[in-house]
Amino acid sequence: MHENDGQNSRPSPNGSGRIRDVAREAGVSTATVSRTFNRPDSVKHQTLERVFEAARKLNYIPDSAARAMGSKVSRRIGVLIPTIDDSIFTRFIGALQQRLSKDRYTLLVGVYDFDPEYEANELHSLIESGVDGVVLCGARRSNDLYELLQGRNIPFVNASIYSPESPYPSVGPDFRSAAKELTRYLLDFGHRKIGFIDLASDTNDRAALRLAGIVDALEPECLSLPNERHIERPLSFEDGRIGLRTLLEYTPDLTAVICGNDVFAIGALFEAKDLDISVPGELSIVGFDNLELSAQISPGLTTVNFPTAEMGARVAEKLLMTLMGKPTPHAIHIETNLIIRGSSGPYRGLSR
Amino acid sequence: MHENDGQNSRPSPNGSGRIRDVAREAGVSTATVSRTFNRPDSVKHQTLERVFEAARKLNYIPDSAARAMGSKVSRRIGVLIPTIDDSIFTRFIGALQQRLSKDRYTLLVGVYDFDPEYEANELHSLIESGVDGVVLCGARRSNDLYELLQGRNIPFVNASIYSPESPYPSVGPDFRSAAKELTRYLLDFGHRKIGFIDLASDTNDRAALRLAGIVDALEPECLSLPNERHIERPLSFEDGRIGLRTLLEYTPDLTAVICGNDVFAIGALFEAKDLDISVPGELSIVGFDNLELSAQISPGLTTVNFPTAEMGARVAEKLLMTLMGKPTPHAIHIETNLIIRGSSGPYRGLSR
DNA sequence: GATTATTATGTAAACGGTTACATTATGGTG
DNA sequence: CACCATAATGTAACCGTTTACATAATAATC
Numbered sequence A, B: 001m002h003e004n005d006g007q008n009s010r011p012s013p014n015g016s017g018r019i020r021d022v023a024r025e026a027g028v029s030t031a032t033v034s035r036t037f038n039r040p041d042s043v044k045h046q047t048l049e050r051v052f053e054a055a056r057k058l059n060y061i062p063d064s065a066a067r068a069m070g071s072k073v074s075r076r077i078g079v080l081i082p083t084i085d086d087s088i089f090t091r092f093i094g095a096l097q098q099r100l101s102k103d104r105y106t107l108l109v110g111v112y113d114f115d116p117e118y119e120a121n122e123l124h125s126l127i128e129s130g131v132d133g134v135v136l137c138g139a140r141r142s143n144d145l146y147e148l149l150q151g152r153n154i155p156f157v158n159a160s161i162y163s164p165e166s167p168y169p170s171v172g173p174d175f176r177s178a179a180k181e182l183t184r185y186l187l188d189f190g191h192r193k194i195g196f197i198d199l200a201s202d203t204n205d206r207a208a209l210r211l212a213g214i215v216d217a218l219e220p221e222c223l224s225l226p227n228e229r230h231i232e233r234p235l236s237f238e239d240g241r242i243g244l245r246t247l248l249e250y251t252p253d254l255t256a257v258i259c260g261n262d263v264f265a266i267g268a269l270f271e272a273k274d275l276d277i278s279v280p281g282e283l284s285i286v287g288f289d290n291l292e293l294s295a296q297i298s299p300g301l302t303t304v305n306f307p308t309a310e311m312g313a314r315v316a317e318k319l320l321m322t323l324m325g326k327p328t329p330h331a332i333h334i335e336t337n338l339i340i341r342g343s344s345g346p347y348r349g350l351s352r
Numbered sequence C: 001g002a003t004t005a006t007t008a009t010g011t012a013a014a015c016g017g018t019t020a021c022a023t024t025a026t027g028g029t030g
Numbered sequence D: 001c002a003c004c005a006t007a008a009t010g011t012a013a014c015c016g017t018t019t020a021c022a023t024a025a026t027a028a029t030c
Helices: A018-026 A030-038 A045-058 A064-071 A087-102 A116-128 A143-151 A175-188 A205-221 A237-250 A262-274 A292-296 A308-323 B018-026 B030-038 B045-058 B064-071 B087-102 B116-128 B143-151 B175-188 B205-221 B237-250 B262-274 B292-296 B308-323
Strands: A076-081 A106-111 A133-137 A156-159 A170-172 A194-198 A230-232 A256-259 A284-289 A302-305 A331-333 A337-339 B076-081 B106-111 B133-137 B156-159 B170-172 B194-198 B230-232 B256-259 B284-289 B302-305 B331-333 B337-339
Touching: A018 A030, A018 A045, A030 A045, A064 B064, A076 A087, A076 A116, A087 A106, A087 A308, A106 A116, A116 A143, A133 A308, A156 A308, A170 A308, A175 A205, A175 A256, A175 A284, A175 A302, A175 A337, A194 A205, A194 A237, A194 A262, A230 A237, A237 A256, A237 A262, A237 B292, A256 A262, A262 A284, A262 A292, A262 B292, A292 B237, A292 B262, B018 B030, B018 B045, B030 B045, B076 B087, B076 B116, B087 B106, B087 B308, B106 B116, B116 B143, B133 B308, B156 B308, B170 B308, B175 B205, B175 B256, B175 B284, B175 B302, B175 B337, B194 B205, B194 B237, B194 B262, B230 B237, B237 B256, B237 B262, B256 B262, B262 B284, B262 B292
Parallel strands: A076 A106, A076 A133, A133 A156, A156 A170, A170 A331, A194 A230, A194 A256, A256 A284, A284 A302, B076 B106, B076 B133, B133 B156, B156 B170, B170 B331, B194 B230, B194 B256, B256 B284, B284 B302
Antiparallel strands: A302 A337, B302 B337
């Protein structure tokens, strides 16, 4: 009864009405074709085969825009990252992607260059693309953005930060504790004049937390972090070099530098080499993140391992749960651990 | 005459029928709202204002899926890159993105890990997302993919390769000539035992071209590149190290290594340092790409500068032209240039 | 001021799927 | 075998825009 009527069965002139073509070819209705792809177990085995065969024959690729329209769901997740030039973030989105694709979700990436205004733009653009959920980095951002998401009922997760006290869900490390631990490690080596290079802490809460953690460790020793020993720079190897030079300018007897991430730290390491400062003999340099490069370089970089791949998987899972209406922990802690390599050691006196 | 009728003017329960809400609020038809955003000069100034005001008030964000459905155009471009872990590609997509956004196009990125099968999957997924155009890397891929694109009339550009003789449009450097020039540079220093580390040349035409270029330079000198001096590895610093170790195992009197990209080269540089081989005294190491890191490291890496940011802009422009139906050159050449730094020099004899 | 060209807006039919609901086939029971 | 529960499929409305075409407003011309 459902066979081709033979008179209008050309597979559409150039690609229009496409699910209909498959339906006609297989001799079923469009609803059945749709079900075949979306809920195969609700379709009789034999019909399934016919539809698959027809789809294959016609080279059918469903139109996700139409799907999104029809179903009110796009199966797309958006993620906003501050930069794509730090492999810590590419690892993260790689892991996100991988986990999401298992549930047939697709990832849309927006990059905002650490600029809150771009971040807002990119979020709008993600929403325009119809994402079902959003992943953000950190928690510090304009209230407007949170309201935008909540107003549209778009679930989201703040990644890269662990903030149980925040009203918003989060998955990430406790940078404050990690920074404290790292600083303690340096203090135990006898370092007293410690410098700090990081991103701008006013727009970046991770940087602010690292700063707080350092102060946490310094205070019991009656030490502090004066302004001239706290440098904020944009992110690049070169800025790590600049950071170190600036620190040394004001504090020539500096004995240790904490860098908010390994990019700065590696830059500082290069600069130390060029300045003929022996590491760790005269200067200890430590970082955050544990990039692949940090293990390769020599001396190896002492750093705080930040398992962003694991974080990506956890974030994805949390978001997927939320999308399925299942409850999830409000804040998930990602463990970091101190990795000690050759770039740090006891203070051994200056040769400068 | 078009004012609210007052009885069903609630701004939609939770976000449905949205362009209608703006239309109602502004007292115009949905067509006018649509025109307001898409061809503002076809709308009377005063109406424009009213619509913008209404849109702002209702926090209107158009639904791009619906737009795509209605207009048959998504204003999305897809790009397929082999990896996101090499900053040469992040620079590239950054530049692409930037140029495309000027024309209000959005970029969708797919990563295929140098695996042709993934590449096919990702291309399907891009098409499913309704991209208006596609950017690929290199030209060597299954015919099916080309047919898929052509069958659907989706314009595309092969980036990272300059192939005027290919039937497909391309924008990129001439790796063969560049490799030849780089090799000549080493030969002129007296190097005769040269090793080569690169990606797998069977699936990667850029690697194949670099290989060909090296051979081009060696042949006139009656030299060749025996198998044991040609290593193919996946892409990572560690694989650069492995590559160098393997080369030295079979050819202990190696005097120079050409790496297909700077990641390998930097890995090799690290390995040389760990093996106490002086660079460039005992061994010259050169690469391709000119990463930020290659200038920072010491010794600085001699390499072939590959302006991927420029390439991104050119690729974007070519694709945009094509989308507007304007003719473009079939193949565009991106200039590379040799950057000489400290990692290469005359052969000065072994201490091994 | 009637007529015509031009500009601004409205009307309604697509676009390609999904899905609630209706209908038909299938299989199990007494 | 009539009856009913269940499984499989079909019908058609709907999602939020765009756009061809129709119509209304405005400007230009005589």
